[in-house]
Amino acid sequence: MxxxxxxxxxxxxxxxxxxxxxxxxxxxxxxxxxxxxxxxxxxxxxxxSKPMAEPIADWEQFLSYWDFNYPMEKVVKCDNCGANTHDWTIDDPKKFTLKAANLGGLVSFKCNHCNYRVSKKHFKDHICYECTPFGCQVK
Incomplete structure (x- = not known):
């Protein structure tokens, strides 16, 4: 309050x-x-205006170069509102929208429930999640 x-x-x-x-x-x-x-x-x-298409080609490129020490997972979870999915690619309706993916291991989503940014940072041996208000820079 x-x-x-x-x-x-x-x-x-x-x-x-x-x-x-x-x-x-x-x-x-x-x-x-x-x-x-x-x-x-x-x-x-x-x-x-039409919503921007998800960068699926970037996601597919990320997958094609996958060489981390753990299996690929499609889990996404929002620490702000609690939304989660075991596979963001098959949800209907979509709980998360892919916003970016790159070869460095960063994959980010927008939570369609609370509009927070969920970032998955893929490191060689683990994944780090960050959840921030959309447009907010993490320091």
Missing amino acids: FTKKDVQPLYDENGQLHGVYIKAAIWFKHESQLEAVLFPDEVARSKE
């Missing part, structure tokens, strides 16, 4: 309201609703 302390009005030197600061947690929790209010034209245009 958020309080009024989580939303701060910002005033200029003349005491005029210049803007409002909200905590990132509020933004990430209500991002789609806030964007619909703040950027209605942009949201409408984005709904009209």
Whole structure:
């Protein structure tokens, strides 16, 4: 639950309201609703455009060069909302959308339930999962 302390009005030197600061947690929790209010034209245009196709060719190239010390798995799990699948390629409806795959072992997905980014970093002997708000850079 958020309080009024989580939303701060910002005033200029003349005491005029210049803007409002909200905590990132509020933004990430209500991002789609806030964007619909703040950027209605942009949201409408984005709904009209076709969604980007998944980079399946990149995924297939990643598989063709597979040489890790463990069997290939298609498990994806979101630590934010708990969505998970044993095979993201066969889900109907899709729980996760492939966003990127590369030969370095990074495969990332968008969770279709909460819009978080789920990254699977394939190392030689293990997989590391990271779950971050979409568009947020991990440091």
